Amino acid sequence: MVRLLHLFVIAALLSACPSGTERYEEAELGLQVGFICPGDPSGICDFSDETELRVGAAKYDITPTDYETWIDEDGDSGYRTAIDTFLDCGVDRLCPGDEGYSAPDEGESDGLFQALWLAGFDNARPMTAVADPIWARATVIEQGNTSIGVVSVDLVGLFYNQVIIARETVAEELGLDHVIISSTHVHEVPDTMGQWGPNIARSGVNPTFMALIHTGVLESLRQAQAEVVPADVHGGRFDIPHSMWEGTGVNNVNLDTRDPNITDETVWTTRFTRAGTDETIGTWINFANHPEAAASDNLLLTADFPHTLRLTVEEGASEGPEGALAGLGGVATYFQGACGGMMTPLRIDTIDLDGTLHTEHGIPKAHAVGRVIGYHALQSVAADAVVEAPELSVRVRDFFLRVENAGFHVMLNAGVFERPGYNYDPDQLIGEYNEPDLKTEVSLLQIGSISALTIPGELLPELAIGGYDGSHTGPVAPIVDPNNENPPDLSAAPEGPYYKDLMPGETKLLLGLGNDEVGYFVPDYNFILDEGSPYLEDAPGDHYEETNSVGALAVGEMTYHLTRLLAWEAPQAD
Numbered sequence: 001m002v003r004l005l006h007l008f009v010i011a012a013l014l015s016a017c018p019s020g021t022e023r024y025e026e027a028e029l030g031l032q033v034g035f036i037c038p039g040d041p042s043g044i045c046d047f048s049d050e051t052e053l054r055v056g057a058a059k060y061d062i063t064p065t066d067y068e069t070w071i072d073e074d075g076d077s078g079y080r081t082a083i084d085t086f087l088d089c090g091v092d093r094l095c096p097g098d099e100g101y102s103a104p105d106e107g108e109s110d111g112l113f114q115a116l117w118l119a120g121f122d123n124a125r126p127m128t129a130v131a132d133p134i135w136a137r138a139t140v141i142e143q144g145n146t147s148i149g150v151v152s153v154d155l156v157g158l159f160y161n162q163v164i165i166a167r168e169t170v171a172e173e174l175g176l177d178h179v180i181i182s183s184t185h186v187h188e189v190p191d192t193m194g195q196w197g198p199n200i201a202r203s204g205v206n207p208t209f210m211a212l213i214h215t216g217v218l219e220s221l222r223q224a225q226a227e228v229v230p231a232d233v234h235g236g237r238f239d240i241p242h243s244m245w246e247g248t249g250v251n252n253v254n255l256d257t258r259d260p261n262i263t264d265e266t267v268w269t270t271r272f273t274r275a276g277t278d279e280t281i282g283t284w285i286n287f288a289n290h291p292e293a294a295a296s297d298n299l300l301l302t303a304d305f306p307h308t309l310r311l312t313v314e315e316g317a318s319e320g321p322e323g324a325l326a327g328l329g330g331v332a333t334y335f336q337g338a339c340g341g342m343m344t345p346l347r348i349d350t351i352d353l354d355g356t357l358h359t360e361h362g363i364p365k366a367h368a369v370g371r372v373i374g375y376h377a378l379q380s381v382a383a384d385a386v387v388e389a390p391e392l393s394v395r396v397r398d399f400f401l402r403v404e405n406a407g408f409h410v411m412l413n414a415g416v417f418e419r420p421g422y423n424y425d426p427d428q429l430i431g432e433y434n435e436p437d438l439k440t441e442v443s444l445l446q447i448g449s450i451s452a453l454t455i456p457g458e459l460l461p462e463l464a465i466g467g468y469d470g471s472h473t474g475p476v477a478p479i480v481d482p483n484n485e486n487p488p489d490l491s492a493a494p495e496g497p498y499y500k501d502l503m504p505g506e507t508k509l510l511l512g513l514g515n516d517e518v519g520y521f522v523p524d525y526n527f528i529l530d531e532g533s534p535y536l537e538d539a540p541g542d543h544y545e546e547t548n549s550v551g552a553l554a555v556g557e558m559t560y561h562l563t564r565l566l567a568w569e570a571p572q573a574d
Contacts, residue, residue: 021047022039022046023038023039023040023041023042023043023046023047024036024039024040024041024570024571025041026041028570028571029041029568030568031564032564032567032568033395033396033397033565033568034396034397034441035178035394035395035396036393036394036395036396037146037148037177037178037393037394037395038143038144038146038392038393040177045145045146045147045177046145047144047145048143048144048146049144050143050144050145051143051144051389052143052230052275053141053142053143053230053231053232053233053275053390053392053447054141054142054143054228054229054230054231055140055141055142055228055229055231055233055272055281055282056139056140056223056224056225056226056227056228056229056281057137057138057139057140057224057227057272057281057282057330057331057333058137058138058220058221058222058223058224058226058227059135059136059137059138059220059331060135060136060137060138060215060216060217060219060220060223061133061134061135061216062134062135062136062154062212062213062216063130063133063134063301064116064190064206064208064209064212064301065091066091066092066106066208067091067093067114067115067116067126067127067206068086068087068088068089068090068091068093068107068113068114069086069087069093069126069127069128070084070085070086070087070113070115070126070128071084071085071086071087072084072128072299073085077125077296077297077298077299078122078123078124078125079115079124079125079126079198080124086115086126088107088108088109088110088111088112088113089108090104090105090106090107090108090109090114091105091106091107091114113126115127115198116190116191116206116209116301117190117191117196117197117198117204117206118187118188118189118190118191118196118299118301119155119156119187119189119190119192119195119196119204120156120185120186120187120188120196121187121196121292121295121296122196122296123195123196123197123198123199123200123204124197124198125296125299126299127188127190127299127300127301128299128300129299129301130300130301130302131294131300131301131302131363132301132302132303132307132363133303133307134154134155134186134189134301134302134303135153135154135216135220135303136151136152136154136213136216136217136219136220137151137152137153137220137310137331137332137333138150138151138217138220138221138223138224139151139224139272139282139284139331139333140176140221140224140225140227140228141392141447142228142392143391143392144392146177146392146393147175147176147177147225148176148178148179148180148392148394148445149174149176149179149221149224149225150179150180150182150445150452151179151180151181151182151217151221152181152182152183152184152333152334152335153181153183153184153213153216153217154183154184154186154189154303154306155183155184155185155186155189155192155213156185156186156187156189156191156517157183157185157192157193157513157516157517158181158183158192158213158513158517159193159417159418159419159517160419160438160439160440160441160456160515160516161418161419161420162192162210162213163179163181163515166179166181166214166217166218167179169214169218170217170218170221173218173222174218174221174222174225176221176225178394178396179217179221180394180443180452180454180511180514180515181217181514181515182335182336182454182511182512182513182514182515183336183513183517184291184303184306184335184336184513185290185291185336185339185458185512185513185517186291186292186302186303186304186306187290187291187292187294187304188291188292188294188298188300188301188302188303188304189301189302189303190204190206190209190301191203191204191205191206192205192209192210192213193205193417193517194411194416194417194418195411195417197416200410200411201414201416202416203415203416203418205418227281229274229275229281230274231272231273231274231275231281232272232273232274232275232276232386232387232390233270233271233272233273233386233390233447233448233450234269234270234271234272234273234381234384234385234386234387235268235269235270235384235385235387235449235450235505235506235507236268236269236270236271236380236381236382236383236384236385236507237266237267237268237269237380237507238266238267238269238376238377238379238380238383239265239266240252240265240267240376242474242475244321245321245351245372247475248348248351248474248475248476249265249474249475249476250263250265250474251263251348251474251475251476251477252348252351252372253305253345253348253350253369253373254288254289254343254344254345254348254474255343255344255345255347255348255476255477256342256343256461256474256477257341257342257344257347257542258341258342258460258542258543258544258545259479259480259481259484259487259488259541259542260462260467260468260473260479260480260488260490260493261473261474261477261478261479261480261481262341262460262461262465262467262468262472262473262479263288263343263472263473263474264287264288264337264338264461264464264465264472265472265474266287267285267286267287267373267376267377267379267380268284268285268286268287268337268380268507268508268509269283269284269285269286269380269381269384269507270283270286270447270450270452270507270509271283271284271328271381271384272330279329279330280328280329280330281330281331282331282333283313283328283330283331283332283333283377283381284333284509285309285310285313285332285333285334285373285374285377286334286335286336286337286452286509286510286511287334287337287373287376287377288336288337288338288339288343288461288510288512289305289337289339289344289345289369289373290342290343290344290345290346291303291304291306291336291366292304292344292345292346293305293345293346293350293361293362293365293366293369294361294362294363294365294366295346295361295362297361297362298361298362298363300363302366304366304369305345305366305367305369305370305373306334306370307366307367307370308366308367308368308369308370308371308374309332309334309370309371309373309374309377310332310333310334310370310374311332311370311374312327312370312371312374312375312378313327313328313332313374313377313378313381314327314328314329314330314331314332315327316328316378317353317371317374317375317378318353319353319354320353320375321375322379325375325378325379325382326378327378328378328381332374332377335452335509335511335512336513337461337509337510337511337512338455338458338459338460338461338463338464338465338510338512339458339459339461339512340457340458340459340460340461340512340521340522340545341460341461341462341520341545342544342545343461345365345366345369346361348476350368350369350372351372352368352371352372353368353371353372353375356368387447387448387449387450388448389448390447390448391446391447391448392447393445393446394443394444394445394446395444395568396441396442396443396565397441397443397561397562397564397565398439398440398441399439399440399441399442399557399558399561400422400423400437400438400439400440400557401437401438401440401518401550401551401553401554401557401558402435402436402437402550402551402554402557403421403430403435403436403438403550403551404435404535404550404551404552405519405535405547405548405549405551406431406432406534406536407536407547408535408550409430409431409435412430412436413429413430419438420439421436421437421438422436422437422438422439423436423437424436424437438518438550440456440515440516440518441454441456441515441516442454442455442456442514442558442561442562442565443514443515443565444503444504444565444566446504446505448505449504449505449506449507450505450506450507450509451503451504451505451507451508451509452509452510452511453503453508453509453510453511453514453562453566454514454515455510455511455512455513455514455521455558456513456514456516456517456518456558457513457516457517457518457519457520457521458512458513458517458519458520458521458545459499459510459512459520459521460520460521460522460523460545462493462498462523463498463499463521463523463555463559464498464499464500464510465498465499465500466496466498466501468490468493484541484542485540485541486528486539486540486541486542486543487541488525488526489525489526492525493523493525493526494523494524494525499562502562502563502566502567503566504566518549518550518554519545519548519549519550519554520545520546520548521549521554521555521558522545522546522549522554522555523555524552524555524556527546527549527552527555528541528546529543529546529552530543535547535551
């Protein structure tokens with residue numbers, strides 16, 4: 001039976017290839033696909049009849065060590081030069097007289113604040129110390145002549161140009177054919193995009209930290225590649241029922257605070273095991289939620305809820321709704337989902353696994369949220385199923401998005417955002433009549449019946465799953481707040497198919513902030529700008545997300561390219 005299955009898989013792979021060739025012709029990809037493995041016209045990942053899947057996983061600590069700290073004299077969690085005190089002790093943070101002090105180090109007593117500015121909330125929030133580590137967590141997947149790296153980094157976001165640099169380095173150093181990099185979107189790590197510096201006009205990006213990120217991506221992939229072994233893959237899901245957590249269901253960890261109230265209640269998992277055994281190599285967990293439960297008063301670096309989510313999956317839970325659940329070992333990796341909209345743990349209380357109710361924001365609540373989601377991930381794995389024919393492939397399509405946002409124009413002109421623009425006059429100021437395009441991409445990774453779709457930003461979940469009929473509204477709030485002064489017109493909401501309807505397979509992962517961060521993707525029918533100060537001020541009602549999107553055209557442009565990428569079919573052999 002195993003031999004027959006092996007022959008069937010080979011036949012299926014060969015039937016998807018152009019007859020008698022090692023790779024596709026460019027005309028066969030058309031405009032729908034810009035890169036594909038196996039079979040890319042470049043020849044870097046030719047077709048093969050080898051069906052064995054090989055997988056390795058690793059993690060690399062990217063916790064920064066070089067920064068100066070400060071004293072928040074007025075306790076407002078914001079650095080004010082006339083009020084607060086920075087400790088000019090250099091990037092080792094040791095002052096004369098401190099234990100371990102030996103000599104002045106870089107930046108000591110120079111009058112300059114070598115700060116690491118925390119991203120995700122307001123400007124002027126320098127980190128003071130570390131609560132828990134942050135990581136680059138990598139999986140390398142190989143089959144035949146195709147090798148793909150997938151990395152999750154504990155960052156607020158990483159621009160596409162930085163992803164391209166990382167890919168080029170990895171290709172040169174490790175020979176991987178393609179790399180996907182997804183950010184967890186955590187709000188308590190150093191700025192990697194620029195907009196959270198000491199003020200709106202100064203970038204918060206630190207070159208030393210950026211170099212550490214690139215090292216982390218490369219070295220985590222290098223270690224994962226070195227650990228590659230024959231592997232099986234399993235797909236799972238767990239839909240959080242309304243009845244759990246004293247009737248709060250998914251709203252125990254997450255609430256959509258923008259009308260319409262639509263939340264993806266599914267925790268998706270992909271587990272890689274050593275072939276023929278139940279020994280875990282690595283586990284992917286995909287769930288949509290902003291890692292911001294530590295909230296804006298926190299000044300400690302933390303991975304927020306992904307920290308304890310991953311620990312729970314690796315080490316297990318001693319208690320919970322179904323009792324103790326054993327850990328899986330291996331390397332657990334969290335991938336952000338469709339977190340726009342606003343998927344957040346900030347306006348809810350969270351019941352921890354031991355029954356403790358967390359009503360105050362902070363790191364204890366963040367860790368509770370992580371433990372709960374991790375527990376649900378273990379429930380998903382308990383019911384997962386092996387993928388019988390795990391054919392590996394990836395296809396990519398790049399495209400342009402117009403920057404219509406006037407606030408983004410200011411930051412591009414000031415150099416706060418450091419990424420190239422296209423199709424505009426670079427010798428003139430960016431503005432309404434000289435708007436650049438940003439280059440970005442969408443991609444589809446498939447491992448048999450498991451598919452992962454990358455989205456270059458924060459997708460509102462209704463674009464992925466629908467739910468305008470209330471089918472994805474959590475139990476603690478209505479689909480539309482009756483007090484909303486500017487409620488969405490649900491009769492104008494788009495009908496399906498939605499993104500996940502178009503995705504192939506049974507286990508459908510949506511990797512938010514995949515290979516880029518361009519902001520929120522807001523459905524056209526509910527994209528509303530302030531009349532007086534579009535993009536600079538929120539329109540009445542729930543319309544913050546528009547101020548942090550590239551513009552009204554973004555969803556239409558992305559949907560056009562995404563649907564064509566998903567609709568592409570391999571030419572059949574004669």
